[in-house]
Amino acid sequence: MMQKSRSSLVNDAYRRLKQEIRSNRLPPGFHGTEPEMAERLGMSRTPLREALVLLEADGLVEMKPRRGIYILPILPQDMKEIYEVLTAIEPEAVASLAARKLPEKELMPLIDATARMEQALEDDDLEAWADADDEFHKELLVLHGNKRLLSIASLLFDQAHRARVITLRMREKPYRSTAEHKTVVEHIIKGEIEEARNVYREHRERAGAELLAILAKYKLQQL
Amino acid sequence: MMQKSRSSLVNDAYRRLKQEIRSNRLPPGFHGTEPEMAERLGMSRTPLREALVLLEADGLVEMKPRRGIYILPILPQDMKEIYEVLTAIEPEAVASLAARKLPEKELMPLIDATARMEQALEDDDLEAWADADDEFHKELLVLHGNKRLLSIASLLFDQAHRARVITLRMREKPYRSTAEHKTVVEHIIKGEIEEARNVYREHRERAGAELLAILAKYKLQQL
DNA sequence: AAATACTTTAATGTATACATTAATATAAAA
DNA sequence: TTTTATATTAATGTATACATTAAAGTATTT
Numbered sequence: 001m002m003q004k005s006r007s008s009l010v011n012d013a014y015r016r017l018k019q020e021i022r023s024n025r026l027p028p029g030f031h032g033t034e035p036e037m038a039e040r041l042g043m044s045r046t047p048l049r050e051a052l053v054l055l056e057a058d059g060l061v062e063m064k065p066r067r068g069i070y071i072l073p074i075l076p077q078d079m080k081e082i083y084e085v086l087t088a089i090e091p092e093a094v095a096s097l098a099a100r101k102l103p104e105k106e107l108m109p110l111i112d113a114t115a116r117m118e119q120a121l122e123d124d125d126l127e128a129w130a131d132a133d134d135e136f137h138k139e140l141l142v143l144h145g146n147k148r149l150l151s152i153a154s155l156l157f158d159q160a161h162r163a164r165v166i167t168l169r170m171r172e173k174p175y176r177s178t179a180e181h182k183t184v185v186e187h188i189i190k191g192e193i194e195e196a197r198n199v200y201r202e203h204r205e206r207a208g209a210e211l212l213a214i215l216a217k218y219k220l221q222q223l
Numbered sequence: 224m225m226q227k228s229r230s231s232l233v234n235d236a237y238r239r240l241k242q243e244i245r246s247n248r249l250p251p252g253f254h255g256t257e258p259e260m261a262e263r264l265g266m267s268r269t270p271l272r273e274a275l276v277l278l279e280a281d282g283l284v285e286m287k288p289r290r291g292i293y294i295l296p297i298l299p300q301d302m303k304e305i306y307e308v309l310t311a312i313e314p315e316a317v318a319s320l321a322a323r324k325l326p327e328k329e330l331m332p333l334i335d336a337t338a339r340m341e342q343a344l345e346d347d348d349l350e351a352w353a354d355a356d357d358e359f360h361k362e363l364l365v366l367h368g369n370k371r372l373l374s375i376a377s378l379l380f381d382q383a384h385r386a387r388v389i390t391l392r393m394r395e396k397p398y399r400s401t402a403e404h405k406t407v408v409e410h411i412i413k414g415e416i417e418e419a420r421n422v423y424r425e426h427r428e429r430a431g432a433e434l435l436a437i438l439a440k441y442k443l444q445q446l
Numbered sequence: 447a448a449a450t451a452c453t454t455t456a457a458t459g460t461a462t463a464c465a466t467t468a469a470t471a472t473a474a475a476a
Numbered sequence: 477t478t479t480t481a482t483a484t485t486a487a488t489g490t491a492t493a494c495a496t497t498a499a500a501g502t503a504t505t506t
Contacts (some may be wrong), residue, residue, distance in 0.1 A: 081371045092311040148304045
């Protein structure tokens, strides 16, 4: 799921479709048939189906028996579930990273990511901010080293991506969030385990609550 | 991944292979080719491959480009990762269940499961104990209601199953573990959030540590 | 006998073929 | 016109066909 192994066409289809879903070029509710989509991707149905089976397992599409392929929308309930899991997982990862007392050099990916978040804020480039934020969270788990933690979180990030990008434009700019990321890194560097865990947990809880509040406020029942 | 939707043959292959892996009838290190396995299952390669792609995503098998299909072993590192994730996830679920103050009636699946664990101990039936334990953990997350939490934990349980069954025979009987489960249920019933979380977390941490100790003691480098 | 080149085998990755059947369109009946 | 029955269409689920190519086996050379 992460390695380059899988044959080229299946992999191509998987990556391209996932990218198109992330970027909203294939919007939720989109409906297609296998022959259609296979032709669009320039391949036969066989590799396409293998890719679709994976995307379905990822929770991004649904293959309805005789009705075709649907791009799944994200419901508020989905965001609630996703944030709940992330809130359970990530603070633990942060705590155990802090316990490791890594030299600052090794934390560069995190420090870089926060720098890019700050820069993006200055440039007023929300797209770039979201990318940097994504990278921060991903690098954190890469550093942590638990491959399952990383792949679970990546799955959830991918599911939530669209909704996050859209709602980012509906709230005030994420200054606070950016600052919190920096604080977390500080705590990790200083090996302050509980502080790191708590800041991160509060960050996640607040981020989740804010996001759900926005969905409710604008009556966004799906994204 | 959880619904019955997927066409019959793909689903059959998925379930049968998964079951054979769980039960160790297809042991780690087993190697097969697609034509072989397809014939054994009485179907063509097409549905078999779709099932294999899913099993690979589940982390149970590996399809090596020109070498065939391998059943993946469980390494101590895998168990470490799995328990790390479960330790992060389940105590949170328990806490939020406790916070809900459910009537005892709704917690029957959990109470039943602990009863079955006790009965299995009396009968000295470790297989039955493991089943009841599995069910307890699964029911807990069903009650919690977060579908993602459930499917993530199920994935991890499935990955760890073989190793758990094997090591269960190498340690003293799980009286303590059984008692801890009962205690957790008590706390949930009484709505004692922090107590529930802590007992469960300690349970998980101890279970994980014990398991890794057994692997180390018997120099089991893979299961 | 060891090393190299060549041949054969067979597994994968992918395309295509085909039977089944749900969904739609069309025609017949009320 | 509305309803029901029938015919048509076309998408899925699956099997089969086939080109490619890694690996195993054989022959050739040294």
